[in-house]
Amino acid sequence: MTLRSTPIATGSDWNFETLARFDEALARLADEYRLDTYPNQIEVITTEQMMDAYASVGMPVGYHHWSFGKQFLAVEQAYRRGQMGLAYELVINSNPCIAYLMEENTLMMQVLVMAHACYGHNSFFKGNYLFRTWTDAESIVDYLVFARKYIAQCEERHGTQAVEQLLDACHALQNYGVDRYKRPSPISADEEARRQEEREAYLQAQVNMLWRTIPEPLAGANPLPGSLHSDDDPLGLHSGGRYPAEPQENLLYFIEKNAPLLAPWQREIVRIVRKLAQYFYPQRQTQVMNEGWACFWHYTLMNRLYDDGLVDEGLILEFLQSHAAVINQPAFDSPHFSGINPYALGFAIFTDIKRICTDPTAADREWFPDIAGTPWRETLEFAMRNFKDESFIQQFLSPKVMRDLKLFLIVDDDQQESIEVAAIHDERGYRRVREALSQQYALASREPNIQVVEAAIRGDRSLTLHHVQQGRRPLARTVYPVIRHLQQLWGFPVHLLSLEEERVVRRYQWPLDAAPSDERPTS
Amino acid sequence: MTYFIDRRPNAKHKSAVNRQRFLERYRKHIKRSVEEAVNRRSITDMERGEKISIPTKDISEPVFQHGPGGARQVVSPGNREYLAGDRIRRPPGQGGGGEGAGEGGASNQGEGADEFAFTLSREEFLEFVFDGLALPHLQRKPLKSLEEIKMVRAGLARDGVPSRISIGRSMREAYARRIAMRAPIKRALREALDALEAEERKDPVLRNPARINELKEEIARLEKRIEAIPFIDTYDLRYHQLSAQPQPSSQAVMFCVMDVSGSMTQNHKDIAKRFFLLLYLFLERHYEKVELVFVRHHTAAREVSEEEFFYSRETGGTIVSSALSLVNGIIEKRYPSAQWNLYVAQASDGDNWDDDSTTCRDLLVKKLMPHLQYFAYVEITPHEHQSLWHEYATVADAFAERFAMRQIVEAGDIYPVFRDLFKRRLSTP
Numbered sequence: 001m002t003l004r005s006t007p008i009a010t011g012s013d014w015n016f017e018t019l020a021r022f023d024e025a026l027a028r029l030a031d032e033y034r035l036d037t038y039p040n041q042i043e044v045i046t047t048e049q050m051m052d053a054y055a056s057v058g059m060p061v062g063y064h065h066w067s068f069g070k071q072f073l074a075v076e077q078a079y080r081r082g083q084m085g086l087a088y089e090l091v092i093n094s095n096p097c098i099a100y101l102m103e104e105n106t107l108m109m110q111v112l113v114m115a116h117a118c119y120g121h122n123s124f125f126k127g128n129y130l131f132r133t134w135t136d137a138e139s140i141v142d143y144l145v146f147a148r149k150y151i152a153q154c155e156e157r158h159g160t161q162a163v164e165q166l167l168d169a170c171h172a173l174q175n176y177g178v179d180r181y182k183r184p185s186p187i188s189a190d191e192e193a194r195r196q197e198e199r200e201a202y203l204q205a206q207v208n209m210l211w212r213t214i215p216e217p218l219a220g221a222n223p224l225p226g227s228l229h230s231d232d233d234p235l236g237l238h239s240g241g242r243y244p245a246e247p248q249e250n251l252l253y254f255i256e257k258n259a260p261l262l263a264p265w266q267r268e269i270v271r272i273v274r275k276l277a278q279y280f281y282p283q284r285q286t287q288v289m290n291e292g293w294a295c296f297w298h299y300t301l302m303n304r305l306y307d308d309g310l311v312d313e314g315l316i317l318e319f320l321q322s323h324a325a326v327i328n329q330p331a332f333d334s335p336h337f338s339g340i341n342p343y344a345l346g347f348a349i350f351t352d353i354k355r356i357c358t359d360p361t362a363a364d365r366e367w368f369p370d371i372a373g374t375p376w377r378e379t380l381e382f383a384m385r386n387f388k389d390e391s392f393i394q395q396f397l398s399p400k401v402m403r404d405l406k407l408f409l410i411v412d413d414d415q416q417e418s419i420e421v422a423a424i425h426d427e428r429g430y431r432r433v434r435e436a437l438s439q440q441y442a443l444a445s446r447e448p449n450i451q452v453v454e455a456a457i458r459g460d461r462s463l464t465l466h467h468v469q470q471g472r473r474p475l476a477r478t479v480y481p482v483i484r485h486l487q488q489l490w491g492f493p494v495h496l497l498s499l500e501e502e503r504v505v506r507r508y509q510w511p512l513d514a515a516p517s518d519e520r521p522t523s
Numbered sequence: 524m525t526y527f528i529d530r531r532p533n534a535k536h537k538s539a540v541n542r543q544r545f546l547e548r549y550r551k552h553i554k555r556s557v558e559e560a561v562n563r564r565s566i567t568d569m570e571r572g573e574k575i576s577i578p579t580k581d582i583s584e585p586v587f588q589h590g591p592g593g594a595r596q597v598v599s600p601g602n603r604e605y606l607a608g609d610r611i612r613r614p615p616g617q618g619g620g621g622e623g624a625g626e627g628g629a630s631n632q633g634e635g636a637d638e639f640a641f642t643l644s645r646e647e648f649l650e651f652v653f654d655g656l657a658l659p660h661l662q663r664k665p666l667k668s669l670e671e672i673k674m675v676r677a678g679l680a681r682d683g684v685p686s687r688i689s690i691g692r693s694m695r696e697a698y699a700r701r702i703a704m705r706a707p708i709k710r711a712l713r714e715a716l717d718a719l720e721a722e723e724r725k726d727p728v729l730r731n732p733a734r735i736n737e738l739k740e741e742i743a744r745l746e747k748r749i750e751a752i753p754f755i756d757t758y759d760l761r762y763h764q765l766s767a768q769p770q771p772s773s774q775a776v777m778f779c780v781m782d783v784s785g786s787m788t789q790n791h792k793d794i795a796k797r798f799f800l801l802l803y804l805f806l807e808r809h810y811e812k813v814e815l816v817f818v819r820h821h822t823a824a825r826e827v828s829e830e831e832f833f834y835s836r837e838t839g840g841t842i843v844s845s846a847l848s849l850v851n852g853i854i855e856k857r858y859p860s861a862q863w864n865l866y867v868a869q870a871s872d873g874d875n876w877d878d879d880s881t882t883c884r885d886l887l888v889k890k891l892m893p894h895l896q897y898f899a900y901v902e903i904t905p906h907e908h909q910s911l912w913h914e915y916a917t918v919a920d921a922f923a924e925r926f927a928m929r930q931i932v933e934a935g936d937i938y939p940v941f942r943d944l945f946k947r948r949l950s951t952p
Binding site: 016019020023027039040041042043044045046048049051052055056064065066067068069070072073074076077080096100103118160164168171172173174175176329330331332333334337340405406407408409410411412413414415417418419420421422423424425426428429433436437439440447448450467469471472473474475476477478479480481482485 | 524525526527528529530531533536537538540541542543544545546547548582583584585586587588589590591592593594595596597598599600601602603605606607608609610611612613639640641642
């Protein structure tokens, strides 16, 4: 090592000048490690502002809704009672990348947060394929402004309560407002505002078309006289294919385009909630990777700062203590246990990828022939860019990490007397544990699989959905309020059938006294 | 590229609207909590926020979730002694096979308590305490001399003080004047220029040099005149004008009459004080112009300060009429009923000097009630009513609209009685 330079600052007090100098040093190191980031916008805020930011899920502007107020009150209460420390940092996937620093943080904490958020998360937002596909960092803030204005206008025109009820219903379904497989078009506020009116008129026209009461015979088709007067269906209302032709997983999209009774402004609000759900969609799927990546880089960058002599021993020791707390994983039987800590898991995997690259063992060569001994920086970048939690764990969770975290798999089947330990961190169990953990992070298994299968456009206009059970897991009781919301949006009775292997095991409907749907499981 | 921004000076309370929406939505729940809190608190303790809790299930935001049951797999960290194939007894209390730890939305939600707790600020708390209350029969009284005037904007004027200049209007006037004054000069200028051009276009032989000189001089003169038109002139200035408008006044005075005789135990006095404190806070918050007059009485009545009213310890026997006649005297002297809305709130244990109760009734019926908007009487006693209550009852019969009496037995009754006495009603005076 060359001559150590003098620390940029010591002690725990900070000011904007020292922060700027630390940022410069971090930027230089990030450059050296070829971290590709958006420009940073670092905002220093107070505790209360942090609570505000929390309540609006970190969004710098948001529309008004009571649920955000509830969130705020909960955070405030927990914070006052000292049950919860506020996060040191909050970072928003936008360009420039906005990171919030709390004024109460010590100098070490500010530097740590800058390394973690402004270089770790930031480069993840810019690089990961899900974020690249699903979100448009350039325009999110503009879109939020548009959404807030539009909803405020609706409140003025149609009353706060009407808007609130609509938002309640949309929020209940927002996890089902995403096309999982189709690439969305980026959202841009300018265009959005410009096209919005046009769309209103057009959409309504389309819906009107769909729901026209008197069916028109197809042009050119000249049905046989006999078939025109079938006894069961004299008007031919029930002939023709089922609508939609394919099951639809994006419930909000289906509502927006097809619900017969929604006014144009209501469709627009459904759309806004849907678009915002889409923006958060990647975050829900990359928690382990995102936090792991940020932890890996704050750890690397902070150690480099120390190696280069830019911080002193006091600061690095304080950092190590704080880092250890962040990546601590309590055991399943500890009173502090609350599930797997994504910071711990992510950090362990990324660190282990680096180890496999730089210092592979015989076992590593067997398990990871593709990456053992390759240049670590490129491999890490590849892992960050091209996966989500589910596939990332499936691909990169190594036996060493499973051993370190002592992961084990239990199967809890309500038809069995007892719970079974199906696999542990040993030679026989590695693959099974890895598979199960990967599944645990798959959105498809975390959320019930529910799709629209039929809208009875020629019948009573009821909407039928199917829930395909996985592992006989039923829906929680919240299903009733949710389908009530769905019914509000749709305007006509809603039926939800729980299927297990093509067999209906349970049916829900709203209103409760609606006529039961005809028995037609998926074919 | 990094920008640092100091957001600390920015407005706080970004969530204020959302917070308000939440309180509005759960008004009913919060009110119940507030009611309990008011009854629990001591008299000096009204000026504080309050912790409120609402059952979590009432405010949850439902989403589709997996319920308990079925077969599920959970990966957990920290294995110590388990081997593959081990069977573990199901943890008790989790019937139906819900594996509490690990994945599954239901267990994440159930983690907290059953109550959603949060803190109301003092303002919000009092807002809920006094929600839906009003002084009954409040009337607009005839205008009093000139005290009640309000300055309102009344258009524009040519003169005024510099601080009230309307810049926009003044500039508009100046612009119009400039256009108007320039127009004839410009027209003349244009004619002169045309003539000059025509002259110069002529054949050199036919040109008239004197005429050209003359025209050039004329042009120069006109240009100077255009320039000389002032950009703004005192004539252009316009001022916002204010005019004094007399305001209808709805001023009111509340007489707080408290019995401090020896028969009132410490507990009685405490209840009475809490009642008046509620009244006091309510009037302070909701009415800009309500005067308060505090009267204490035992055998003799005395007008006292607010401080003395709540904290003095003087005591003696009981003659209720002394207080009523004092109130009457004060009204005659200072608060003519033509101009004031008059209210009396009286608290006593109902234990009065033998013959005095009839005197009280006569005083009320003959002197006070014809002038008062509302008389509220609370009797703080767990015992049988005595003569005062019965005499008052006859008054209540005569003035059902404007005379109300209630009984308070214990501290818990204060708030309900208070609400009952001052609940907002459709007033028909």
